[in-house]
Amino acid sequence: MSKSPRKPGFAVQVNVRVKPCEGGSLPGEIGSFRTLGSECSQESAFDTVAPALCESFLQGCNCTLFVYGQTGSGKTHTLFGPPSCFARHLLHEAGQEGQDFPAAWGVFPRAAMQFLRQGPLTASVAEVYMNNCFDLLNNRNQVQVAGSKKCSIAAHGPEFFSKEMSSFKVAGQTQMTLQNLQDVLSLMSIVDGSRTTKSHAINDRSSRSHCIVTVTTPRTGGKFLFVDLAGSERIAKSLAPDNFLANSAGHVLDIRAEEAKNINLSLTALARVIAALAKSSPFVPFRDSVLTMMLKDSLAGNCRTAVVVTVSEDPQHQEETISSLGFARLCQSVKTEVTQLKARDAGDVVKVRQQLQQLEQQLAELEAKGGAGGVNPSFPKTTREGFVANQRKLMEHIGNLRSCQAALTELKAAKKEDSAEFLEKSQQRSYEESQITNLKGILIRSQSTGVWKEPSKPYIYKLAAKRELQHELAALGEHVQVQDSFVMTLKDLLS
Numbered sequence: 001m002s003k004s005p006r007k008p009g010f011a012v013q014v015n016v017r018v019k020p021c022e023g024g025s026l027p028g029e030i031g032s033f034r035t036l037g038s039e040c041s042q043e044s045a046f047d048t049v050a051p052a053l054c055e056s057f058l059q060g061c062n063c064t065l066f067v068y069g070q071t072g073s074g075k076t077h078t079l080f081g082p083p084s085c086f087a088r089h090l091l092h093e094a095g096q097e098g099q100d101f102p103a104a105w106g107v108f109p110r111a112a113m114q115f116l117r118q119g120p121l122t123a124s125v126a127e128v129y130m131n132n133c134f135d136l137l138n139n140r141n142q143v144q145v146a147g148s149k150k151c152s153i154a155a156h157g158p159e160f161f162s163k164e165m166s167s168f169k170v171a172g173q174t175q176m177t178l179q180n181l182q183d184v185l186s187l188m189s190i191v192d193g194s195r196t197t198k199s200h201a202i203n204d205r206s207s208r209s210h211c212i213v214t215v216t217t218p219r220t221g222g223k224f225l226f227v228d229l230a231g232s233e234r235i236a237k238s239l240a241p242d243n244f245l246a247n248s249a250g251h252v253l254d255i256r257a258e259e260a261k262n263i264n265l266s267l268t269a270l271a272r273v274i275a276a277l278a279k280s281s282p283f284v285p286f287r288d289s290v291l292t293m294m295l296k297d298s299l300a301g302n303c304r305t306a307v308v309v310t311v312s313e314d315p316q317h318q319e320e321t322i323s324s325l326g327f328a329r330l331c332q333s334v335k336t337e338v339t340q341l342k343a344r345d346a347g348d349v350v351k352v353r354q355q356l357q358q359l360e361q362q363l364a365e366l367e368a369k370g371g372a373g374g375v376n377p378s379f380p381k382t383t384r385e386g387f388v389a390n391q392r393k394l395m396e397h398i399g400n401l402r403s404c405q406a407a408l409t410e411l412k413a414a415k416k417e418d419s420a421e422f423l424e425k426s427q428q429r430s431y432e433e434s435q436i437t438n439l440k441g442i443l444i445r446s447q448s449t450g451v452w453k454e455p456s457k458p459y460i461y462k463l464a465a466k467r468e469l470q471h472e473l474a475a476l477g478e479h480v481q482v483q484d485s486f487v488m489t490l491k492d493l494l495s
């Protein structure tokens with residue numbers, strides 16, 4: 001990808017959004033930030049925060065927008081929208097009022113709609129939960145961040161992934177093509193439905209993970225990261241007594257406290273990185289957490305970056321508000337460099353084609369050595385066929401269960417919990433769940449006989465990388481059939 005000269009020192013743009021609270025107010029002056037007051041609508045929030053970033057992205061710059069703040073202060077509300085705002089009936093109602101989409105939609109879906117006027121995009125969604133990264137577009141499969149201490153992608157992954165330890169990449173994330181409003185809605189339904197959320201004393205729908213939606217434009221290869229950070233929290237305030245679960249060994253496991261501890265650790269790592277960048281310190285501890293590795297390019301690379309710090313007017317959260325404003329001040333001193341990427345050309349296509357060919361050859365070699373796994377040919381035909389048929393049935397029932405759950409969420413959002421349709425879908429959900437339990441039992445029993453071998457990790461990574469390259473080629477305007485080349489491992493299906 002060709003680059004034009006760097007424009008030095010682009011300060012991170014800091015915005016503060018205030019969540020209203022009746023009778024509440026902020027502790028003192030906010031400071032010299034762009035402020036989105038408690039009356040600010042979703043549309044005004046977008047108009048304040050996003051236009052300059054969106055324009056830069058469309059001109060070929062990498063951009064990042066992240067939201068930071070105390071739990072329940074409005075991060076997800078600002079970036080994506082309030083709970084259930086992606087229910088399909090709301091889209092229909094907005095259409096009847098002559099709107100393109102519901103007024104409640106947040107910055108990301110509005111920005112995506114703007115980008116789509118210029119052409120298609122590809123998107124991926126990562127969730128960072130308990131310091132591990134998961135692919136929300138592929139059944140929450142765990143993916144590795146290259147350069148992390150846990151796994152070096154250089155050991156498994158395709159050669160074209162950067163081996164430079166100074167740059168971190170997520171290996172083999174699933175890409176989804178966005179072409180229209182329906183695609184944006186589908187993406188948001190997946191994010192909404194698969195993110196780890198819990199209800200606690202401060203927020204009914206609290207995100208227990210950081211969520212990074214990345215959209216890429218094929219014209220330049222430029223990326224825009226939309227980052228919804230999990231909320232900082234004081235465990236004593238947010239922890240409700242019903243959050244204790246007994247695990248199978250009989251130990252009492254405080255999952256919520258463990259999650260909160262992990263969230264706070266990663267946010268502390270982020271604050272340390274930002275403090276080091278603000279002081280222009282020679283050492284910046286990006287490696288301290290998966291989150292900071294993933295945000296390295298956004299904070300210290302070629303990227304135009306903005307942050308929305310969300311705070312509450314509620315007097316009982318004053319201490320957290322003061323702390324969040326301190327974070328906002330730190331961010332103001334961080335500068336990135338912004339380089340405009342040039343439109344891609346035929347040379348890029350040739351390069352990607354070569355990489356694809358190389359990868360296909362490596363996949364063939366792995367297949368020849370049995371790396372693709374599969375059914376053990378030494379077993380009788382009927383056993384092999386029976387196993388594969390059960391595997392297929394399990395996938396079908398998992399698909400049906402997901403559709404059922406999506407339909408139930410829609411009906412709930414439309415307040416149709418008393419309808420016959422809701423009852424029918426609930427019954428179907430129970431049926432699908434019982435089928436899944438039965439099939440899992442059968443598969444676990446037959447797997448232990450050795451009839452099935454899982455594909456190797458390098459094979460899975462290379463296959464995912466092949467799909468990414470096919471998407472890239474398609475986005476560059478090449479006629480290429482993007483193959484659904486995921487390997488759904490049995491381990492994933494049975495988990």
Ligand SMILES: Nc1ncnc2c1ncn2[C@@H]1O[C@H](COP(=O)(O)OP(=O)(O)OP(=O)(O)O)[C@@H](O)[C@H]1O
Pocket residue numbers: 018019020038069070071072073074075076077078081082083203205206207208229230231232310
């Ligand atoms: N500016 C706002 N105006 C009106 N309602 C808001 C505003 N900000 C947040 N809310 C509402 O407050 C609730 C909590 O907001 P949200 O889930 O976005 O918080 P969060 O910061 O993402 O929390 P967490 O870190 O726990 O995930 C939601 O019901 C949301 O719609």
